[in-house]
Amino acid sequence: KNQVEQSPQSLIILEGKNCTLQCNYTVSPFSNLRWYKQDTGRGPVSLTIMTFSENTKSNGRYTATLDADTKQSSLHITASQLSDSASYICVVSKNTDKLIFGTGTRLQVFP
Amino acid sequence: KAGVTQTPRYLIKTRGQQVTLSCSPISGHRSVSWYQQTPGQGLQFLFEYFSETQRNKGNFPGRFSGRQFSNSRSEMNVSTLELGDSALYLCASSLGDRGDEQYFGPGTRLTVT
Numbered sequence: 001k002n003q004v005e006q007s008p009q010s011l012i013i014l015e016g017k018n019c020t021l022q023c024n025y026t027v028s029p030f031s032n033l034r035w036y037k038q039d040t041g042r043g044p045v046s047l048t049i050m051t052f053s054e055n056t057k058s059n060g061r062y063t064a065t066l067d068a069d070t071k072q073s074s075l076h077i078t079a080s081q082l083s084d085s086a087s088y089i090c091v092v093s094k095n096t097d098k099l100i101f102g103t104g105t106r107l108q109v110f111p
Numbered sequence: 112k113a114g115v116t117q118t119p120r121y122l123i124k125t126r127g128q129q130v131t132l133s134c135s136p137i138s139g140h141r142s143v144s145w146y147q148q149t150p151g152q153g154l155q156f157l158f159e160y161f162s163e164t165q166r167n168k169g170n171f172p173g174r175f176s177g178r179q180f181s182n183s184r185s186e187m188n189v190s191t192l193e194l195g196d197s198a199l200y201l202c203a204s205s206l207g208d209r210g211d212e213q214y215f216g217p218g219t220r221l222t223v224t
Contacts (some may be wrong), residue, residue, distance in 0.1 A: 041217075041218075041220075042217050042218070043115070043203070043215030043216050043218050044154075044215045045215070046212055046213070049212065089154065091154075098156070098167065101146075101153050101154040101155070101156075103153035
């Protein structure tokens with residue numbers, strides 16, 4: 001069954017700290033993996049997109065990694081800011097273009 | 112370039128009614144996808160339209176339907192509303208080729224009472 005599982009479900013950190021969000025998937029055949037950030041009441045915004053051959057991709061303070069062998073991805077946030085408070089959604093695309101969404105990690109950054 | 116716009120932003124309906132939601136994609140984008148987002152289920156794919164034709168479909172009942180116009184604007188219709196249809200409905204547009212980035216709109220918050 002094609003699934004995308006994210007952990008933790010929720011996370012609370014202090015401003016300035018780093019954190020890592022996890023995404024494990026069983027989707028096959030794999031096309032690409034995306035991380036989205038969704039602020040409350042808004043649509044998701046793309047952070048990174050990685051294909052099979054890419055191991056790491058950065059977007060400012062956000063760094064995503066992909067291990068296609070173990071079917072795991074992580075999103076590392078460096079020096080967190082209050083504006084990082086949001087839900088982070090991992091999305092895996094099959095070769096058929098079908099997107100499989102994770103249920104997200106809710107991150108709260110406190111001052 | 113203007114982003115994806117959705118109207119209305121908020122909607123309250125009663126059970127049994129029907130509703131139509133609208134999505135205007137980014138200029139030049141030919142693909143529009145619709146998603147339902149609920150706290151328990153996350154984002155679930157409803158359907159995708161490309162050049163006025165439904166190209167992909169998720170696992171939703173026939174009460175959920177959509178269409179796309181020649182200017183790529185899309186509408187989604189839900190008939191005979193149920194309480195469980197309360198959700199945030201998001202649309203996303205892309206150029207339309209495989210792997211193209213999807214850009215999401217702000218969503219329509221539908222509440223069914």
